Amino acid sequence: MVGLVLGKQIGIMLFSWLAVMSGKAALPRGVGWCELYGAACLGGIGFTMSLFISELAFTNPALVAESKIGILAASVLAAVWGSVVLSLSLGRKMMNG
Numbered sequence: 001m002v003g004l005v006l007g008k009q010i011g012i013m014l015f016s017w018l019a020v021m022s023g024k025a026a027l028p029r030g031v032g033w034c035e036l037y038g039a040a041c042l043g044g045i046g047f048t049m050s051l052f053i054s055e056l057a058f059t060n061p062a063l064v065a066e067s068k069i070g071i072l073a074a075s076v077l078a079a080v081w082g083s084v085v086l087s088l089s090l091g092r093k094m095m096n097g
Helices: 003-021 033-045 048-055 061-096
Strands: none
Touching: 003 033, 003 061, 033 061, 048 061
C-alpha cells in the first residue's frame, strides 16, 4: 500500500520538480505545485500492473488474496486523497478568482 500511495506521490513530484528546476520542463499555465501534487496522488490509482505482478510473484493463494486487498485499498486511498487535495486546491483558486 505504501508503495502505491506514497511511492507514486514522491516519484512524480520529485521528477517533476527536477525537470522544472533543470529548465527541461515548465508547469502549464494555471497549474501550480498543489495541483500537480493532487495529480501525483491520483497516480496511485493505477493498480492493473500491481495485480499482474502479484499474480506472478506469489504462488500461495492466501498471499495473492492479501496482495489484491492491499492493492485495491491503496487505489481507493489514493483516489480519495487525490480528490481531496485537488478539491481544496481548485476550490481555493475559485474563491481567489
